[in-house]
Each structure stands twice: as C-alpha cells, then as structure tokens.
Amino acid sequence: xxEPENAIAFLTHKIERLENQIQEILNSLVNINELEEILSxxxxxxxxxxxxxxxxxxxxxxxxxxxxxxxxYLDDLQQQIxxxxxxxxxxxxxxxxxxxxxxxDFFDDSGDLSQLLNWLEEQLPNQYPSEQIYPNxxxxxxxxxxxxxxxxxxxxxxxxxIFYKTVQSKKERLSSKEFxxxxxxxxxxxxxxxxxxxxLMGKNLRPLNxxxxxxxxxxxxQTNLQNSNLSQVNLSYANLCQANLFxxxxxxxxxxxxxxxxxxxERSQLVKAKFQHANLQQVNLIAANxxxxxxxAANxxxxxxxxxxxxxxxxxxxxxxEADLKNVNLSNLDLSQADLQQAxxxxxNGQNAxxxxxxxxxANxxxxxxxxADxxxxxxSQxxxxxxxxxxxxxxAANxANANLxxxxxxxxxxxxxxxxxxxxxxxxxxxxxxxxxxxxxxLRGADLTSANLTGAILINARxxxxxxxxxxxxxxxxxxxxxxxx
Numbered sequence: 031x032x033e034p035e036n037a038i039a040f041l042t043h044k045i046e047r048l049e050n051q052i053q054e055i056l057n058s059l060v061n062i063n064e065l066e067e068i069l070s071x072x073x074x075x076x077x078x079x080x081x082x083x084x085x086x087x088x089x090x091x092x093x094x095x096x097x098x099x100x101x102x103y104l105d106d107l108q109q110q111i112x113x114x115x116x117x118x119x120x121x122x123x124x125x126x127x128x129x130x131x132x133x134x135d136f137f138d139d140s141g142d143l144s145q146l147l148n149w150l151e152e153q154l155p156n157q158y159p160s161e162q163i164y165p166n167x168x169x170x171x172x173x174x175x176x177x178x179x180x181x182x183x184x185x186x187x188x189x190x191x192i193f194y195k196t197v198q199s200k201k202e203r204l205s206s207k208e209f210x211x212x213x214x215x216x217x218x219x220x221x222x223x224x225x226x227x228x229x230l231m232g233k234n235l236r237p238l239n240x241x242x243x244x245x246x247x248x249x250x251x252q253t254n255l256q257n258s259n260l261s262q263v264n265l266s267y268a269n270l271c272q273a274n275l276f277x278x279x280x281x282x283x284x285x286x287x288x289x290x291x292x293x294x295x296e297r298s299q300l301v302k303a304k305f306q307h308a309n310l311q312q313v314n315l316i317a318a319n320x321x322x323x324x325x326x327a328a329n330x331x332x333x334x335x336x337x338x339x340x341x342x343x344x345x346x347x348x349x350x351x352e353a354d355l356k357n358v359n360l361s362n363l364d365l366s367q368a369d370l371q372q373a374x375x376x377x378x379n380g381q382n383a384x385x386x387x388x389x390x391x392x393a394n395x396x397x398x399x400x401x402x403a404d405x406x407x408x409x410x411s412q413x414x415x416x417x418x419x420x421x422x423x424x425x426x427a428a429n430x431a432n433a434n435l436x437x438x439x440x441x442x443x444x445x446x447x448x449x450x451x452x453x454x455x456x457x458x459x460x461x462x463x464x465x466x467x468x469x470x471x472x473x474l475r476g477a478d479l480t481s482a483n484l485t486g487a488i489l490i491n492a493r494x495x496x497x498x499x500x501x502x503x504x505x506x507x508x509x510x511x512x513x514x515x516x517x
Contacts, residue, residue: 206230213238221259366404376414386424396434411448 204212206229209220213235221241229249237257247267254274261281271291279299286306294314303323310330317337324344331351335358342363349369357377367387375393380400389409396416406426414434423442431450438457444464451471458478465485469492476496486506494510504515 203227 203224203226209225209228209230212220218236219239220243221239222243223240224244225240225248226244226246227248228245230253231249231251232253234254235258237259238255239259240263241259241261242263243260244264245268246264248265248269250268250270250273252272253270255278256274257277258275259279260283261279262283263280264284265280265288266284266286268285268288270293271289273290273293275293275295275298277297278295280303281299282302282304283300284304285308286304287308288305289309290311290313291309292312293310295318296314296316298315298318300318300320300323303320305323305325305328308325308328310325310328310333312332313330313334315330315333315335315338318335319339320343321339322342325348326344327347329349330353331349333350333353335353335355338358340358340360340363345363345365345368347367348365350373351369352372352374353370354374355378356374358375359379360375360383361379361381362383363380364384365388366384368385368389370388370390370393372392373390373394375390375398376396378395378398380398380403383400383403385400385403385405385408387407388405390413391409392412393410394414395410395418396414398415398418400423401419401421403420403423405420405428406424407428408425409429410433411429411431412433413430415430415438416434417437417439418435419439420442421439425440425447426443426445427447428444429448430452431448433449433452435449435452435454435457438454440454440457440459441461442463444462444467446466447464447468449467449469449472452469452473454469454472454474454477456476457474459482460478460480462479462482464487465483466487467484468488470488471491472489473493474497475493477494477498479497479499479502481501481503482499483503484507485503487504488508489510490508490512492510507515509515
C-alpha cells in the first residue's frame with residue numbers, strides 16, 4: 031500500500047493532468063449551439079475519468095478523510111472550473127484530437143472515488159445537484175444511458191461544474207433554444223440566470239428553481255410553472271397571461287408592470303412581492319399569501335381573493351373592480367383612492383382600514399366590519415351596506431346616495447355626507463354626527479336617531495315614521511315638509 035502523503039501527491043498529479051485537458055478543450059469551444067456537440071466532448075473526457083478512477087481507489091486513507099492539502103487543491107480546482115467561459119473567436123478543430131488521445135501510462139489499477147466525490151460534493155453551493163440534477167441526468171442524458179458505462183458521481187459532478195456553473199456565470203442572455211436543451215436534459219436549477227425575454231409560451235414545465243433569475247419581459251403565456259420557486263425573480267413587464275402558477279413561490283419578486291391576466295395563483299406565496307402597476311385582472315388568488323406585498327396601482331379587477339392573506343398589503347390606488355374579497359381581512363390596510371366598484375366585500379374585516387377617497391359604487395359591503403375605518407370622501411353610492419358596522423367610522427363628505435343601510439350601525443361621523451334616497455330603515459344612528467348631511471328622500475323609518483347631531487341637515491321628503499329622535503339636535507335642519515326645524 032502506498033504511503034498516504036505519496037498517495038495524495040499522486041492523486042493530485044493525476045487530477046491536475048485531467049484539469050489541464052478539460053481546460054484545453056473548453057478553451058477551444060466556440061458558438062456551441064447544440065448540446066449534443068458538448069456532450070460528445072464530455073463523453074471523451076469521461077472515458078479518461080473511468081480509467082483514472084479505477085487506479086486511484088487504493089490511495090485513499092483508510093479513515094475516510096482527505097488530507098487538507100488535497101482539499102485545498104480541489105477547492106482551487108472547483109473555482110477554476112466554475113469560472114470557465116467559452117471562447118467566442120472560433121471553434122477550433124483541436125478538440126477532437128485532445129479527447130481522443132490516450133494517457134495510458136497511468137491508467138491500470140481499479141478503485142473507488144467515493145470519498146473524493148463526497149468531499150467535492152460538499153463544496154458545491156446549495157447542494158442542488160444531489161437533490162434534483164443527478165436523478166434527472168442519470169435517467170435522461172444520452173451519455174448516461176449506456177448500460178456498459180459505470181454510472182458514477184464524478185460524471186454527474188463534472189456535468190454540474192462544466193455545464194450548470196458555466197451557464198450560470200455567463201453574463202449574456204440564455205436563449206429559449208439553449209434553455210430548452212438544458213431542460214430536456216434534466217436541468218431544473220436556473221437560479222440567478224439571465225433569461226430576459228425568453229419565450230416559453232405554452233410550455234408544460236416541471237417544478238423549476240428560478241430564484242433570483244432575470245425573466246424581464248419573458249413570455250410565459252399559458253405556461254405551466256406549478257409549484258416552482260420564483261423567489262426574488264425579476265418578472266417585470268413579463269407576459270404571464272393564463273399561466274398556471276398554482277403553489278408557486280414569488281416571495282420578494284419584482285412583478286412590476288407584469289401581465290397576469292387570468293393566471294392561476296391559487297395558494298401561491300407572494301410575501302413582499304412587488305406588483306406595482308401589474309395587470310391581475312380575473313386572476314385566481316384564492317388562499318394566496320400576499321402578506322406585505324405591494325399592489326400599488328395594480329389592476330385586480332374581477333380577481334378572486336377569498337381566503338387570501340392581505341396583512342400589511344399596500345393597496346393604494348389599486349383597481350379591484352368586481353373583485354371577490356368576501357370575508358377577507360382588510361384591517362389596518364391603506365385602500366385610499368382604490369377602485370372597488372361592484373366588488374364583493376361582504377363580511378370583510380375592515381376595522382381601522384383607510385378607504386378615504388375610494389370608489390365603492392355598487393359594491394357589496396353587507397355585514398362588513400368597518401369599525402373605526404376612514405371612509406371620508408369615499409363614493410358608496412348604490413352600495414349594499416346592509417347590517418354593516420360603521421361604529422366610530424369617519425364618513426365625512428362620503429357619498430351614500432341610494433345606498434342600502436338597512437339595520438346598519440352608523441354611530442359615526444357623517445358630517446356633510448350625501449345620503450340622498452338612502453335606505454336607512456331600522457338603522458342605528460344614535461350619537462351619529464350628521465351635521466350638514468343631505469338626507470333628502472332618505473327612508474329613516476324605524477331608525478334610531480337618539481342624541482344624533484342633525485344640525486343643518488337636509489331632511490326634505492325624508493320618511494321618519496317610527497324613527498326615534500329623542501335628544502336629537504335639529505338646529506337649522508330642514509325638515510321633511512321643507513321648513514326649518516323650530517323648537
């Protein structure tokens with residue numbers, strides 16, 4: 031048995047020679063567009079590796095540890111291979127002789143490289159090869175389908191280092207054709223890659239890892255990316271119309287100005303995602319986690335948001351026309367100037383929310399909890415507010431014309447509010463501040479106006495049968511008959 035130090039020196043020498051051969055071949059590559067060409071070159075290298083590994087087994091230490099000097103060398107070797115880039119000048123015919131020439135002088139014995147491979151694998155970032163790439167390569171890559179060739183970790187490690195890390199480090203964009211070669215040959219890890227403007231329209235893709243990748247202006251129309259990882263990805267201005275994004279992770283992703291029309295984002299993770307000015311019309315966001323997402327000026331018209339987590343979401347100036355937000359928690363959110371026309375907001379928790387200046391025309395807010403909410407200058411005309419709770423809410427200068435406020439709790443500020451022809455039957459307006467409010471033609475039958483402030487209010491043609499006006503302040507109010515109230 032060779033002494034350990036001599037064994038390490040011998041092993042280092044052999045790996046160094048292999049490295050030089052790989053470097054020479056890679057330096058000669060130019061404009062490789064077909065994956066098959068590269069695979070044929072690697073296949074030649076593998077023949078050398080197969081023979082090399084047969085001899086090196088006896089030189090490993092019996093305690094399964096590798097000398098730190100060899101470890102340092104392999105670390106340097108890995109960094110060098112990761113930094114390899116293709117020569118762009120010409121495709122030199124020198125590669126074929128290089129991979130065909132033999133090195134028979136040091137290939138004779140047999141052995142196992144498992145210890146070396148285990149060590150080298152630990153140096154690879156994020157351990158992606160062992161989790162996803164290896165099984166796919168073994169099953170799908172043509173060069174690994176040969177039953178006569180021993181399948182080894184080293185083959186797959188070499189593939190990972192030369193292919194995956196080289197492409198990842200390339201600064202130029204990866205074309206759609208290049209991407210498809212990688213995908214069809216088992217690669218599922220595309221994190222940090224430049225895939226700007228890639229066209230994957232209509233593709234049915236297995237779960238992929240696009241984390242931190244650049245997909246600016248990518249065409250993913252009708253693409254299936256179910257359960258993929260797109261965290262911190264750049265999808266600004268991308269086309270994701272009708273894409274299947276069920277269960278995807280888009281945490282902290284840049285989705286500004288992206289088009290998600292009719293996309294499926296059900297149960298997706300969208301924490302801290304940036305949707306500014308994005309088109310989310312008719313999108314399925316059921317049970318999606320949008321916590322801390324920025325939806326400023328985004329269009330969510332007719333979107334489905336039932337069961338979605340909207341905690342700390344930014345919804346200022348957001349379009350939610352005909353959106354379904356039934357039973358969603360909107361407490362403490364800023365929806366100022368949002369467009370919620372005809373939206374379904376029934377049973378929502380809007381406590382302490384800011385709806386100031388929002389357009390809620392014809393929306394459904396029945397049974398909504400709007401305690402202490404700010405609805406000043408909001409447009410609530412023709413809105414269904416049946417049994418809504420506005421306790422301590424601010425409805426100053428709000429437009430509630432023709433609104434359904436039957437049995438609503440309106441112990442709130444309604445200074446200067448427009449309640450023309452509003453249906454307030456059996457509503458609770460006790461202690462409400464209605465000074466200057468216009469209640470022309472309003473139906474207040476059975477309403478409780480105990481201690482309400484109606485100073486300067488207009489009640490022309492209002493119906494007050496059965497209303498309780500005990501201790502109500504009516505100074506300068508215009509009564510149903512058109513006359514000023516007189517004590």
